[in-house]
Amino acid sequence: MRSAKDFFAPLAVGAPLPVREVPARPSRMIHFFDPSNEKMAAKIPALVGTVDVLLGNLEDAVKADNKEAARAGLVAIAKATDFGDATQLWTRVNSLDSPWVLDDVVTLVTEIGDKLDVIMVPKVQGPEDIHYVDRLLAQLEARAGLTRPILVHAILETARGVANVEQIAAASPRMQGISLGPADLAADRRMKTTRVGGGHPGYLVRQDPPVGVEDAINADRVVYQQDLWHYTIARMVDACALNGIFPYYGPFGDIKDVVACEDQFRNAFLLGCVGAWSLHPVQIAIAKKVFSPSAADVAHARRVKAAMGDGTGAVMLDGKMEDDASLKQCLVILALAEQLSAGDPELAALYAPAVQGEAQ
Ligand SMILES: CC(=O)SCCNC(=O)CCNC(=O)[C@H](O)C(C)(C)COP(=O)(O)OP(=O)(O)OC[C@H]1O[C@@H](n2cnc3c(N)ncnc32)[C@H](O)[C@@H]1OP(=O)(O)O
Numbered sequence: 185m186r187s188a189k190d191f192f193a194p195l196a197v198g199a200p201l202p203v204r205e206v207p208a209r210p211s212r213m214i215h216f217f218d219p220s221n222e223k224m225a226a227k228i229p230a231l232v233g234t235v236d237v238l239l240g241n242l243e244d245a246v247k248a249d250n251k252e253a254a255r256a257g258l259v260a261i262a263k264a265t266d267f268g269d270a271t272q273l274w275t276r277v278n279s280l281d282s283p284w285v286l287d288d289v290v291t292l293v294t295e296i297g298d299k300l301d302v303i304m305v306p307k308v309q310g311p312e313d314i315h316y317v318d319r320l321l322a323q324l325e326a327r328a329g330l331t332r333p334i335l336v337h338a339i340l341e342t343a344r345g346v347a348n349v350e351q352i353a354a355a356s357p358r359m360q361g362i363s364l365g366p367a368d369l370a371a372d373r374r375m376k377t378t379r380v381g382g383g384h385p386g387y388l389v390r391q392d393p394p395v396g397v398e399d400a401i402n403a404d405r406v407v408y409q410q411d412l413w414h415y416t417i418a419r420m421v422d423a424c425a426l427n428g429i430f431p432y433y434g435p436f437g438d439i440k441d442v443v444a445c446e447d448q449f450r451n452a453f454l455l456g457c458v459g460a461w462s463l464h465p466v467q468i469a470i471a472k473k474v475f476s477p478s479a480a481d482v483a484h485a486r487r488v489k490a491a492m493g494d495g496t497g498a499v500m501l502d503g504k505m506e507d508d509a510s511l512k513q514c515l516v517i518l519a520l521a522e523q524l525s526a527g528d529p530e531l532a533a534l535y536a537p538a539v540q541g542e543a544q
């Protein structure tokens with residue numbers, strides 16, 4: 185293990201200094217596209233400024249025959265596009281045991297390292313995977329003369345990865361965040377599902393049999409569908425919070441079911457996630473809506489803050505007790521509203537009166 189003193193030293197001579205704080209840029213939707221798909225790629229310039237993150241995907245969902253075209257396509261798109269301040273460029277490289285990943289990383293850092301904000305690494309098993317990528321990136325950054333380190337995002341999609349999530353989150357100052365990868369995780373755990381994210385009608389809790397009713401076992405009883413992902417998301421959120429990095433829900437594959445997608449994203453938001461993946465343009469607006477606090481929550485947070493005066497003690501507001509701890513939650517909402525308003529006049533208007541300075 186590296187000593188704390190060494191942690192912020194570059195891992196290669198000439199590589200940029202590691203960051204001490206992960207930049208907290210909005211990343212409500214990580215919008216996936218396949219750079220080898222000409223129709224999809226043609227839509228990317230118009231998405232700049234409308235999504236927080238554009239992610240050129242090179243891994244699963246890109247056909248094996250198209251892996252090189254996807255890599256080359258991403259290089260071409262990145263070179264031709266000005267992403268501005270509002271949109272980050274990320275990539276998801278192939279898995280570390282694949283025949284493509286070395287060329288993915290070498291090519292992307294060398295050709296477009298100055299444009300890439302984050303590299304998403306799939307199927308991370310433990311901190312050793314992050315250490316490998318960390319050193320390789322430092323070497324390539326030094327050779328490319330980059331002045332800003334590229335950050336790393338891990339996908340949590342193996343049982344071993346989940347068991348090691350705290351060490352993964354702490355493995356490098358490059359760690360930007362972690363996404364839940366429910367599809368691969370389900371397969372790796374040998375769960376008996378056949379879908380990409382979301383719930384399952386068979387995973388439920390049933391109300392007790394009614395008392396004093398004939399054939400009570402077969403009587404109508406309320407069933408509550410449970411969340412397959414609650415444990416993993418909660419663990420991931422804690423690991424990220426502990427290490428000052430950001431947690432995300434991953435993919436929701438039922439593109440047509442925009443209602444369940446919104447529910448699943450909101451569960452993740454309420455548990456502490458800052459964003460989710462959008463696989464199709466229709467999911468962009470869902471993520472934006474869910475991962476931006478509601479106007480009602482912002483207004484309520486503002487009232488609690490005003491009622492709490494110097495921030496200590498207890499007060500009653502609308503019949504509920506508020507104190508230092510509920511104020512802290514309200515400040516989280518206000519800080520997020522302030523951050524998002526800064527780059528989005530529509531949200532700024534929604535949250536009016538101006539939220540400037542409220543989180544201080
Ligand atoms: C488990 C995991 O690893 S999840 C992550 C990996 N998966 C992905 O990245 C999937 C990315 N998304 C996709 O491949 C596609 O959206 C699909 C396959 C889900 C659906 O694609 P389609 O059947 O073409 O959807 P649809 O017909 O509704 O598309 C409408 C338009 O939006 C475009 N479009 C679809 N997805 C995207 C996207 N992610 N980004 C930009 N444009 C897109 C289509 O090209 C199409 O364009 P057109 O109007 O010019 O014909």
Ligand SMILES: O=CC(=O)O
Pocket residue numbers: 244306339341364365366367368369380381434435
């Ligand atoms: O890569 C994502 C997943 O769910 O698997």
Ligand SMILES: [Mg+2]
Pocket residue numbers: 244306341365367368
């Ligand atoms: Mg996966």
